[in-house]
Amino acid sequence: MRRFVAAAIFMCLAGPAAADALTDAVAADTPYLVALYKHLHANPEVSFEEVETSTRMAAELKKAGFAVTTGVGKTGVVAVLKNGDGPVVMLRADMDGLPVTEETGLPYASKKTIQVPGVGTSGVMHACGHDIHMTSMIGTARRLAASKSEWSGTLVIIMQPAEERGGGARDMLADGLYARFPKPAHVIGLHDSATLPAGTLGISDGYVMANVDSVDIDVKGKGGHGAYPHTTKDPIVLASRIVGALQTLISRELDPQTPAVVTVGAFNAGTKHNIISDGAHLQLTVRSYSDETRQYLIGGIKRIARGEAIAAGMPEELMPVVNVADEFTPATYNTPIQTGVLKEAFVARFGADKVKPYKPEMGGEDFSRFYREDKSIESTLFRVGAVKQSTYDAAGGDPTKLPSLHSSKFAPDPEPTIRTGVEAMVTAARAVLGKR
Structure with a gap:
C-alpha cells in the first residue's frame, strides 16, 4: 500500500516538463500509429483466426525491443522487456474483430468477408475498437522502451485473441501465461468507449463489467x-x-x-x-x-x-x-488500491475534467480472467473515449443517439483516441513500475 501511495505522489509531482515530454513524444509518433490503425481496421480477423494480425503485432513489438513469443493460446502474443529490479506489470490488448458488415463509409473501411456457419456470408469489422486497443498498446510499448531510464521492473505486453468469444484469456492462461513468463503483480487494460468523447477517460473501482x-x-x-x-x-x-x-x-x-x-x-x-x-x-x-x-x-x-x-x-x-456454454466470461473487477492510484495519476496528467466515472455495465470482458486466476494480482480496466467531439456534441451526450460498440456504424475518432490511449497507458504503467 505504501509503495502505491508513493507512486501516486510521484505522478502528481512529476511536473509539466515530464508531461510535455510524453505529449511531444506521442504526438511525434501519432502519424505512424494512425497508419497502423488504418491498416488493422481494414484487415480484421475473427476470434482465433488472428494470424496476420498477431504476426504484425509480434513484428512491431520485436522492433520496439521486446523478447516476443507467438502462438500462446493459439494466436496470442507475449512480449517481455526486463529493465532491472521492480514489479512485473502486464499490459493487455485484444485483437479479434466481429462478423459485422461495416457501414461507416470510411475510406479505410473493411471489405473483408467470411462464411459464418448457419448464416452465410458476412462482413468482418473491428466494431468493438480492438484496432484502437492494439494501436494504443504498440504506441505504449514504443514509448516505454524508449524511456527505460525513467522506470525499472519487468514489462509484459500481451496481444490476446478471441475476446469476443470469451475464450482468449482462458486459453492463454491454460497455455502457461503465468508459468512460462514473468507472473504479474499488476495487470492493466484499456477499452475504447462509444459514449465518451475522444480525449477523456473513464475509470472506477469494483465491478465494472458483468x-x-x-x-x-x-x-x-x-x-x-x-x-x-x-x-x-x-x-x-x-x-x-x-x-x-x-x-x-x-x-x-x-x-x-x-x-x-x-x-x-x-x-x-x-x-x-x-x-x-x-x-x-x-x-x-x-x-x-x-x-x-x-x-x-x-x-x-x-x-x-x-x-x-x-x-x-x-x-x-x-x-x-x-x-x-463453456465459454463463460467472468465479471470484471477493478481492485480498489491500484485503480485509485491510476485515477490519481490520470487526474494529474489530464485534469479532473477529463477523467470520468466508469459506470458499471452489463457487457462482458474476459480481461477479468487475469485477476480471477490469482486474486493477489492488482487489476484495472479503464475506458478511453472514442467519439468525435462534434458527433458527441450533436448528440447532446445522449448515448442512445450514438452508434454503440458492435454497431456496423461505430467509427472511433482515431488520432485523439489513440493519442489519449497511449498517454494514459504509459502513465498507468509508470504509476506502478519502479522508479529510477
Missing part, C-alpha cells in the same frame, strides 16, 4: 397437425410459458438492487402454419456481477424450464434440456 453466460434450452414436444392439437404436446406453447416465467427471476426472485439480466435473444420453432413441431429452441444471454447471482440465475432457468414442462404434462423423456 458475468456473461450463453444458455440454450431445447424444448421438446410431440408434433402433429395444427387442426388436432389435442393429439400433440405443443413445444411452442411450452417455450412461450418458459419465456414469460423467466422474467420473474429478475422481477420477483432477486433483490431489486441486485444487477442482473436474463434476455431471450432467439426463439426458433416450426416450419409451416398448420404443423405443430416436435421442438423449439431458445437462446439466452444471462448477466450478473457476483458468482452467487450467476449460479442462482442458472439454477433458476433450469428449475423454471422443468417446472413449466411438468405443468404442461410433459413426460420425463420430453423434459427440456438446458445447456450452459
Whole structure:
C-alpha cells in the first residue's frame, strides 16, 4: 500500500516538463500509429483466426525491443522487456474483430468477408475498437522502451485473441501465461468507449463489467397437425410459458438492487402454419456481477424450464434440456488500491475534467480472467473515449443517439483516441513500475 501511495505522489509531482515530454513524444509518433490503425481496421480477423494480425503485432513489438513469443493460446502474443529490479506489470490488448458488415463509409473501411456457419456470408469489422486497443498498446510499448531510464521492473505486453468469444484469456492462461513468463503483480487494460468523447477517460473501482453466460434450452414436444392439437404436446406453447416465467427471476426472485439480466435473444420453432413441431429452441444471454447471482440465475432457468414442462404434462423423456456454454466470461473487477492510484495519476496528467466515472455495465470482458486466476494480482480496466467531439456534441451526450460498440456504424475518432490511449497507458504503467 505504501509503495502505491508513493507512486501516486510521484505522478502528481512529476511536473509539466515530464508531461510535455510524453505529449511531444506521442504526438511525434501519432502519424505512424494512425497508419497502423488504418491498416488493422481494414484487415480484421475473427476470434482465433488472428494470424496476420498477431504476426504484425509480434513484428512491431520485436522492433520496439521486446523478447516476443507467438502462438500462446493459439494466436496470442507475449512480449517481455526486463529493465532491472521492480514489479512485473502486464499490459493487455485484444485483437479479434466481429462478423459485422461495416457501414461507416470510411475510406479505410473493411471489405473483408467470411462464411459464418448457419448464416452465410458476412462482413468482418473491428466494431468493438480492438484496432484502437492494439494501436494504443504498440504506441505504449514504443514509448516505454524508449524511456527505460525513467522506470525499472519487468514489462509484459500481451496481444490476446478471441475476446469476443470469451475464450482468449482462458486459453492463454491454460497455455502457461503465468508459468512460462514473468507472473504479474499488476495487470492493466484499456477499452475504447462509444459514449465518451475522444480525449477523456473513464475509470472506477469494483465491478465494472458483468458475468456473461450463453444458455440454450431445447424444448421438446410431440408434433402433429395444427387442426388436432389435442393429439400433440405443443413445444411452442411450452417455450412461450418458459419465456414469460423467466422474467420473474429478475422481477420477483432477486433483490431489486441486485444487477442482473436474463434476455431471450432467439426463439426458433416450426416450419409451416398448420404443423405443430416436435421442438423449439431458445437462446439466452444471462448477466450478473457476483458468482452467487450467476449460479442462482442458472439454477433458476433450469428449475423454471422443468417446472413449466411438468405443468404442461410433459413426460420425463420430453423434459427440456438446458445447456450452459463453456465459454463463460467472468465479471470484471477493478481492485480498489491500484485503480485509485491510476485515477490519481490520470487526474494529474489530464485534469479532473477529463477523467470520468466508469459506470458499471452489463457487457462482458474476459480481461477479468487475469485477476480471477490469482486474486493477489492488482487489476484495472479503464475506458478511453472514442467519439468525435462534434458527433458527441450533436448528440447532446445522449448515448442512445450514438452508434454503440458492435454497431456496423461505430467509427472511433482515431488520432485523439489513440493519442489519449497511449498517454494514459504509459502513465498507468509508470504509476506502478519502479522508479529510477
